[in-house]
Amino acid sequence: MNKINLTEKFGLFEEHWTPKIIGELNGQQVKLAKVKGEFIWHNHEGEDELFYIMKGTLKMEFRDKTVVLNEGEMIIVPKGVDHRPIAKEEVWILLFEPKNTKHTGEVESELTVKNLDWI
Amino acid sequence: MNKINLTEKFGLFEEHWTPKIIGELNGQQVKLAKVKGEFIWHNHEGEDELFYIMKGTLKMEFRDKTVVLNEGEMIIVPKGVDHRPIAKEEVWILLFEPKNTKHTGEVESELTVKNLDWI
Numbered sequence: 001m002n003k004i005n006l007t008e009k010f011g012l013f014e015e016h017w018t019p020k021i022i023g024e025l026n027g028q029q030v031k032l033a034k035v036k037g038e039f040i041w042h043n044h045e046g047e048d049e050l051f052y053i054m055k056g057t058l059k060m061e062f063r064d065k066t067v068v069l070n071e072g073e074m075i076i077v078p079k080g081v082d083h084r085p086i087a088k089e090e091v092w093i094l095l096f097e098p099k100n101t102k103h104t105g106e107v108e109s110e111l112t113v114k115n116l117d118w119i
Numbered sequence: 120m121n122k123i124n125l126t127e128k129f130g131l132f133e134e135h136w137t138p139k140i141i142g143e144l145n146g147q148q149v150k151l152a153k154v155k156g157e158f159i160w161h162n163h164e165g166e167d168e169l170f171y172i173m174k175g176t177l178k179m180e181f182r183d184k185t186v187v188l189n190e191g192e193m194i195i196v197p198k199g200v201d202h203r204p205i206a207k208e209e210v211w212i213l214l215f216e217p218k219n220t221k222h223t224g225e226v227e228s229e230l231t232v233k234n235l236d237w238i
Contacts, residue, residue: 001181001200003192025167025195026217028147048144062120073134075201076144081120098145 006032006054010092012119017111019103020119022093023084031116041084042105049077049097060084061116125151126172129211131238136230138214139238144200150214150235158204161224168196168216175210191202 008023009032018034023030035058049075051058060067060075061084069075077083104112128141128151142149142228146151156175170177171193179194180203188194197200223231 001186001194003194005192007191016126023169023193023195025169025197025215028145028215029167030193030215040169050142050144050149067120067122072126074142074214075122076120077120078144085145086181087168096144096147098125098147108188 003010006094009119010034011055016090017103018113019116021116022119024099027099028096029101031097031117033093033095034090036037036085036086036090037087038112040083040104040107040109041082042107043080043082044077044097044101044105046079047098047101048079049093049101050093051075051077051085052096054092055095056087056089058088058091059088061086083090123152125213126138127155129173135209136222137232143218145217147215148220150216151238152212152214153209154204154206154212155209156206157226157229159184159223159226160201160203161226162199162201163196163200163216163220163224166217166220167198169214170194170196170204171213171215173211174213175206175208176205177210178205178207180205189197202235212236 003069019033023031053069053071058069138150138152172188172190177188182201
């Protein structure tokens with residue numbers, strides 16, 4: 001039951017598109033990610049997913065619209081909804097989602113990381 | 120599926136110790152709270168609770184230790200663990216916890232708010 005300093009945690013990794021787990025509660029996990037470039041289209045069959053922008057600007061593409069998220073803004077992507085995050089410059093994100101959420105959904109791509117690390 | 124701006128949401132209320140709901144996912148809720156002063160000792164029988172400090176300094180008292188949380192820091196209080204938040208000056212908090220979590224646990228006090236509002 002120790003405190004978690006987010007700036008410190010973000011300093012522990014550099015890889016893009018590779019979320020790191022920093023906490024777990026009620027079957028959900030809190031993760032940090034650094035992203036840059038275009039991710040792949042995917043959805044999560046059974047899991048809603050929260051993105052909170054800690055730094056930078058993230059464009060979240062949906063099939064019918066695009067939402068631009070700046071620092072201090074969040075969005076909840078409901079289960080089953082196709083989405084694709086795009087970051088022109090590096091973006092730091094805090095994620096909340098159920099423990100077993102696969103970050104590329106059911107899509108297997110070169111970006112898929114099977115076992116996420118705790119930091 | 121719109122974005123949520125936290126600064127804007129914090130601007131919508133002033134009451135202390137009265138969390139406001141801003142989002143829901145996977146049976147969990149995201150809440151914002153402004154607090155000042157001492158809360159009551161309580162615990163949540165079945166719910167883990169995450170506190171993330173958006174502004175100010177929060178002292179979280181446990182029966183055996185005190186953790187001082189500054190802006191950008193979070194703590195996860197496991198279910199069943201007695202805790203008491205204390206804020207010398209006003210603190211802004213983001214909370215993440217299961218939908219039906221009562222903010223004073225099973226303790227009924229003058230601070231208990233039965234139905235939290237969405238903002």
